Amino acid sequence: MVETKARQAVVVGVDGSEPALHATRWAAREAVRRHVPLHLFNACVLPALGPHVAGSAEAGILEALIEQGHRWLRQARAEAWEADGGVELQTELRVGPAAGELIDESAHALMVVLGSRGLGGFRGMLVGSVSSAVAAHGHSPVVVVRGRMPADPPPESGPVVVGVDGSEVSEAAVAFAFEEAALRAVPLVAVHTWVDVSVAETWSALPFDVDWEAVEQDERRLLAERMAGWREKYPDVEVRQEVVRDRPVRGLLARAEGAQLIVVGSRGRHVLSGMGLGSTSQALLHHSECPVAVVRPS
Numbered sequence: 262m263v264e265t266k267a268r269q270a271v272v273v274g275v276d277g278s279e280p281a282l283h284a285t286r287w288a289a290r291e292a293v294r295r296h297v298p299l300h301l302f303n304a305c306v307l308p309a310l311g312p313h314v315a316g317s318a319e320a321g322i323l324e325a326l327i328e329q330g331h332r333w334l335r336q337a338r339a340e341a342w343e344a345d346g347g348v349e350l351q352t353e354l355r356v357g358p359a360a361g362e363l364i365d366e367s368a369h370a371l372m373v374v375l376g377s378r379g380l381g382g383f384r385g386m387l388v389g390s391v392s393s394a395v396a397a398h399g400h401s402p403v404v405v406v407r408g409r410m411p412a413d414p415p416p417e418s419g420p421v422v423v424g425v426d427g428s429e430v431s432e433a434a435v436a437f438a439f440e441e442a443a444l445r446a447v448p449l450v451a452v453h454t455w456v457d458v459s460v461a462e463t464w465s466a467l468p469f470d471v472d473w474e475a476v477e478q479d480e481r482r483l484l485a486e487r488m489a490g491w492r493e494k495y496p497d498v499e500v501r502q503e504v505v506r507d508r509p510v511r512g513l514l515a516r517a518e519g520a521q522l523i524v525v526g527s528r529g530r531h532v533l534s535g536m537g538l539g540s541t542s543q544a545l546l547h548h549s550e551c552p553v554a555v556v557r558p559s
């Protein structure tokens with residue numbers, strides 16, 4: 262591989278929290294697998310100080326915050342090294358709002374990796390504000406690292422699961438999922454859920470019969486067609502195709518039990534284009550028990 266300076270890095274958001282350290286270790290191994298540098302990134306945020314802090318104190322506070330940011334980055338460096346001694350590290354601290362800086366950073370990143378929670382927020386919150394904003398508006402794939410509970414370490418074994426709905430966005434998710442399964446040498450489970458229970462109920466109230474068996478056959482064929490080209494491109498990846506008659510979130514969560522990564526498109530077929538994240542992706546960020554990769558077409 263040609264090593265140039267413009268080589269895209271895996272970027273990880275570092276904020277001094279334990280979930281960010283889980284994300285750092287995950288990202289270090291990912292960077293090594295992909296033969297790219299790991300870019301440790303801290304956005305140093307100066308809080309609104311209000312009228313009771315003298316203007317002259319502001320510089321001192323910012324200086325202390327920057328010092329703290331550098332400490333967090335040094336700590337993350339050590340964790341990354343420990344996760345994989347072969348990792349090539351870069352660090353960067355920038356002064357500015359975290360979500361905005363990370364979204365900017367994502368424009369030239371291979372992917373952005375974040376903890377599901379950070380230092381702020383409140384106990385019991387399932388996903389932090391920075392993570393959900395970057396997952397919704399980032400330019401690159403965004404991986405939110407989590408385990409059984411949001412702040413738990415992520416699982417390290419199991420298949421990669423991808424949600425396929427047939428849209429252009431899910432096509433990008435399928436591409437990313439095949440890469441991940443191939444890099445990790447684990448099976449890929451492609452899940453296509455095909456009915457909203459509410460739709461089925463509405464239909465059954467109408468005066469005509471639906472041959473659900475035939476519909477299911479069609480959905481199976483559709484999924485097989487979607488996957489055919491990819492299976493050819495990645496002959497070494499073992500693929501399991503699952504057609505599930507269930508709501509997307511429930512169907513995906515059930516199939517993702519024991520998985521090490523779940524990959525979804527940022528939006529589905531039914532979402533207004535102005536919205537950042539589709540409802541399925543959003544729900545998975547809250548309820549998945551493994552890291553979630555949110556992918557959008559480049």
Ligand SMILES: Nc1ncnc2c1ncn2[C@@H]1O[C@H](COP(=O)(O)OP(=O)(O)O)[C@@H](O)[C@H]1O
Nearest residue numbers: 274275304376378379380381382389390391392
């Ligand atoms: N200032 C920051 N600089 C870099 N990354 C950050 C920063 N704040 C948060 N992150 C990243 O986002 C993840 C989630 O944090 P966040 O969304 O802020 O949760 P919370 O609301 O619990 O603080 C963190 O684990 C970290 O990866």
Ligand SMILES: [Mg+2]
Nearest residue numbers: 379380381389
């Ligand atoms: Mg925070």
